[in-house]
Amino acid sequence: xxxxxxxxxxxxxxxxxxxxxxxxxxxxxxxxxxxxxxxxxxxxxxxxxxxxxxxxxxxxxxxxxxxxxxxxxxxxxxxxxxxxxxxxxxxxxxxxxxxxxxxxxxxxxxxxxxxxxxxxxxxxxxxxxxxxxxxxxxxxxxxxxxxxxxxxxxxxxxxxxxxxxxxxxxxxxxxxxxxxxxxxxxxxxxxxxxxxxxxxxxxxxxxxxxxxxxxx
Amino acid sequence: xxxxxxxxxxxxxxxxxxxxxxxxxxxxxxxxxxxxxxxxxxxxxxxxxxxxxxxxxxxxxxxxxxxxxxxxxxxxxxxxxxxxxxxxxxxxxxxxxxxxxxxxxxxxxxxxxxxxxxxxxxxxxxxxxxxxxxxxxxxxxxxxxxxxxxxxxxxxxxxxxxxxxxxxxxxxxxxxxxxxxxxxxxxxxxxxxxxxxxxxxxxxxxxxxxxxxxxx
Numbered sequence: 399x400x401x402x403x404x405x406x407x408x409x410x411x412x413x414x415x416x417x418x419x420x421x422x423x424x425x426x427x428x429x430x431x432x433x434x435x436x437x438x439x440x441x442x443x444x445x446x447x448x449x450x451x452x453x454x455x456x457x458x459x460x461x462x463x464x465x466x467x468x469x470x471x472x473x474x475x476x477x478x479x480x481x482x483x484x485x486x487x488x489x490x491x492x493x494x495x496x497x498x499x500x501x502x503x504x505x506x507x508x509x510x511x512x513x514x515x516x517x518x519x520x521x522x523x524x525x526x527x528x529x530x531x532x533x534x535x536x537x538x539x540x541x542x543x544x545x546x547x548x549x550x551x552x553x554x555x556x557x558x559x560x561x562x563x564x565x566x567x568x569x570x571x572x573x574x575x576x577x578x579x580x581x582x583x584x585x586x587x588x589x590x591x592x593x594x595x596x597x598x599x600x601x602x603x604x605x606x607x608x609x610x611x612x613x614x
Numbered sequence: 615x616x617x618x619x620x621x622x623x624x625x626x627x628x629x630x631x632x633x634x635x636x637x638x639x640x641x642x643x644x645x646x647x648x649x650x651x652x653x654x655x656x657x658x659x660x661x662x663x664x665x666x667x668x669x670x671x672x673x674x675x676x677x678x679x680x681x682x683x684x685x686x687x688x689x690x691x692x693x694x695x696x697x698x699x700x701x702x703x704x705x706x707x708x709x710x711x712x713x714x715x716x717x718x719x720x721x722x723x724x725x726x727x728x729x730x731x732x733x734x735x736x737x738x739x740x741x742x743x744x745x746x747x748x749x750x751x752x753x754x755x756x757x758x759x760x761x762x763x764x765x766x767x768x769x770x771x772x773x774x775x776x777x778x779x780x781x782x783x784x785x786x787x788x789x790x791x792x793x794x795x796x797x798x799x800x801x802x803x804x805x806x807x808x809x810x811x812x813x814x815x816x817x818x819x820x821x822x823x824x825x826x827x828x829x830x
Contacts, residue, residue, distance in 0.1 A: 448760035450717055461704050465718070468710035475703040487691040488677050494684035497616075499665055502681070502718045512723065515749065520742065533731065544664035 400425045401458040402446065403611035404438075408505055408570035409466040409519050410453040415566045415606075416470045420477045422456070428611035431510055436471035451511075462586065467501055470563060482563045493557050496545050496564040498569045504538035507531075508574065531578040539575060542568065543585040551587065554594050561595060573605070616641045616672040620654075621825035623647065624721055624786035625682040628671040630825075631782045632686045634816035636693045640671070643756065647726055664792035667727075683717055687781060693768065698779045709773050712761050712780040716787045720754035723747075747794040755791060756782065759801040767803065770810050776809060785811050789821070 401417070401424040403410030417424060429452050431439045437443060438450045447454040447464045455463040456470075463469050474482045483490045506512065508531045516522045516530060546564075550557045556564040572592045575582055582589055595601040606612055617633070617640040619626030633640060641706075645668050646653045653659060654666045663670040663680045671679040690698045699706045713730050722728070724747045732738045732746060762780075766773045772780040788808045791798055798805055811817040822828055 448718065448764075449754075449757040452721070457704060459704075461708075463704070463707045463711060465711035465714040467718075468707045471710060472703050472707035475706065487688050488673060488675075488679070490691065491679045491688035492677075494681060494687060495681035497682055498681040498717075501714075502683075502722050503667070504664065506722045507728065510823050515746075517675045519749075520736075520738065520746075522736065530731075530736075533735075538665075541665040548664075554678055554776065 399458055400427055400457070402429050402443070402452055402454040403609075404429050404431050404452050405606040405612045407452045407517075408574055409451070409501075410502075411570040411573070411606065412466045412566050413453050413455070413469050414521035415561075415569065415601055416473050416482060416563075418604055419480060419482065419561060420473055421568075422473070422477060426610070429594045430611070436510075440552075441602055451509075467497060467541050467563075467567075470566065475521065480560060482561075484557065484562070489557065492549055493562050493564045496542065496549075496556060497567040499538065499542055499545065500567040504534055504571055507534040507575075508578070512567060528578060531574075532580050535571070535575050535578055535580045539571065539580070539582065539585055539588060544586050546587045546591065554591075561598065561601070565595050565601075569601055570593065615674055616643055618643045618645050618659070618668055618670040618672070619825075620645050620647050620668050621822040621828045623668045623725075624790055625667070626719075627786040627789070627820055627822065628682045628782050629669050629671070629685050630719075630820035631785065631817055632689050632698060632779075634820055635696060635698065635777060635782075636689055638689070638693060642826070645817055646827070652726075668726075683713060683779075686782065690779075696776060698776075698777075698782065700773065700778070705773065707776050708761075709780045712758065712765075712772060715754065715758055715761065715782040716783040720750055720787055721790075723750040724794070744794060747790075748796050751787070751791050751794055751796045751828075755787065755796070755798065755804060757786075757799055759804050762803045762807065770807075772807050777814065777817075780797065781807060781811050785817055 429443055437453060444450050446462050453466055463472055465517050483493055513527055516527050546556050553559050555561045569592055572588060645659055654668060661664050662678050669682055671685050679688055699709055729743055732743050762772050769775050771777045785808055
């Protein structure tokens, strides 16, 4: 299978962590989101993913999967060990809801196409764009801190002593928080979980700086 | 169980369709998103859902589920008939990806808190806010049209002859497209699916105008 990603995309980063946790190494293709107007907008890439977003995963039979959460759930269903979701349906829903609090309510508001629109089509100055990012990252991660405390305050990871889909989504988003200068000092639980994840090679090897397409 | 929603929220609307398809009628509580600064921001509601967003589902044992997709997957796992996802893992991933193309990449950009920020904190005039909505709805639904054609162009619903999670997400988003004046004439497949859904009582009974908390 062939994974199409970009080192800095947090959606691609989530998938890299999941592949690493499962011990699977897909072939990779790099889609440079900032080169020549964005390689993700070219017809060749849109033929794979009409959304023009990374990631995309080409399966061996030619089926193309898109959307990081759908890709990770597919990976978990086809390669069950180690599981990325608990067995109990209500616990599965809590883990998925935490992941979606990141993937639906934080990340889409500060991805490249939205920030480009704010800058180029609305004409916002960079400081207002940065304030926008900090607002949604700050509010969203504060809610995640509350959810993490409610559901697993004494475990190594967000929902237990093994990493789950929740941690896979949290870690790249905490990376964005650092990048945009969000103050996470009031989120000790999220920082503790992020630090625990960083000790695992599956997470450490997935960071943007260690990818072949990484730039300074 | 107790479902907390709001008639106009498309995330709550998705859940209403899913409950109807499963033949389940939870108790309901209405969270008025526009009354007195927003009931969803009050401490009593944030104690249920720290994100301050609808929907939330209180289970009989006190567990509170949030995020519409997580709630619907829980419902599908605990009440398997009729199924809302196919059995094959790759097909499940395609249905989930379509749902997430709506739930991650369209809906969060035009929900109430984001439009309020654009109007009140950035100071955008209403016509620019409307243009923002039409941009993300238009681009997002155009990609959904391409995905729908690729994966099920000759079926009654997006992914087959029975409704799935994809249709559950599509229909409320097409409702938003109408509300914001998006031109969907180049999306015949999505319109055809939306019309097929409207013929089912599970979809027809879930529309905002038919809810007890509906306003003109």
